């Protein structure tokens with residue numbers, strides 16, 4: 001039977017528990033999912049392989065690595081834009097893993113971590129949900145041209161329809177036609193072309209700053225995703241220098257984003273609208289970092305670039321928690337964590353720091369302290385160490401507060417639109433009323449900056 005369906009996620013395995021793991025994940029994230037026993041039945045049955053967003057190949061049963069390389073090369077040829085993940089036996093040597101990457105695999109996950117941690121949840125949510133990035137129609141310039149295709153999201157079936165071919169002139173008729181849509185979409189592989197476009201075709205001064213700011217968000221989001229992938233890569237086939245380079249890029253791009261945010265009139269709304277995430281705080285890392293950095297700059301608490309970096313990285317340890325634990329956290333049912341899961345969760349700041357250090361990335365003491373203190377409270381009800389209140393630095397409180405701001409103010413799919421200005425101000429007033437484990441002196445310093453035009 002020929003299958004012309006378009007799938008977000010395709011898994012290839014004869015192992016039932018492997019398929020169940022993928023099917024469960026697909027149901028929780030609402031991915032269109034299909035699975036096959038082997039790569040041949042998939043290629044025979046599928047007429048539209050190119051539109052598969054993520055392809056997972058179970059390579060644990062192959063007797064040698066060359067047997068796995070063949071199907072990966074074929075898959076790469078069939079699916080040039082798909083994200084290909086190989087699951088490998090943990091005993092395979094790192095240099096052999098390299099062969100699979102050269103054959104076209106984007107990522108290798110070891111069988112031991114496939115079931116025990118939540119890397120798969122994070123990666124699939126990123127590469128599937130963020131396969132297409134929204135760009136504002138108002139950021140397109142009359143009589144310009146972009147070297148990447150643009151797509152429209154069809155509300156009926158949630159599929160992407162190509163509406164612009166690379167290189168064509170963007171005329172008045174095109175802009176008018178999509179004006180009401182507000183947003184068009186760009187494939188994540190084309191981000192660099194979009195950044196080039198924003199630079200080559202500038203808008204008038206004030207609008208250009210806003211466009212720049214949105215472009216900086218996209219840039220940071222991409223490099224942050226790559227960094228998270230490298231940090232959580234336990235295959236040891238990635239070099240330490242790659243991690244260091246990405247970390248340096250992250251530092252540079254957080255700085256660029258902060259500079260850009262300082263130039264726009266309504267920075268808080270831009271952060272608020274920056275992206276919609278399904279994985280919670282890791283995926284929202286860039287927005288949380290932006291809140292923290294801007295608050296630091298405005299209130300003179302801490303050093304803004306360091307605060308941003310700590311906010312960006314503080315939750316990457318969550319990826320090491322079990323799939324069952326992160327599912328509860330994502331669905332905001334933290335109260336339902338078992339005793340063991342709760343203990344695991346409360347260690348995540350330590351996991352975050354350890355993941356960075358294990359890749360020999362130089363983390364300065366201030367950033368490390370902020371990450372370690374990012375869940376501590378002055379009432380000593382925080383975690384993981386519950387230090388005395390005077391040990392909790394003001395800059396670390398900014399990291400915790402920014403996560404809470406983001407959680408409180410992000411508009412999720414299906415939510416009723418909030419009045420941002422009112423919600424933003426109400427947030428700090430509510431904190432001042434109850435304290436919530438923050439130092440009141442810190443909250444009072446921050447209070448004047450909770451105005452959208454401040």
Ligand SMILES: [Fe+2]
Pocket residue numbers: 314315348349374375
């Ligand atoms: Fe955290």
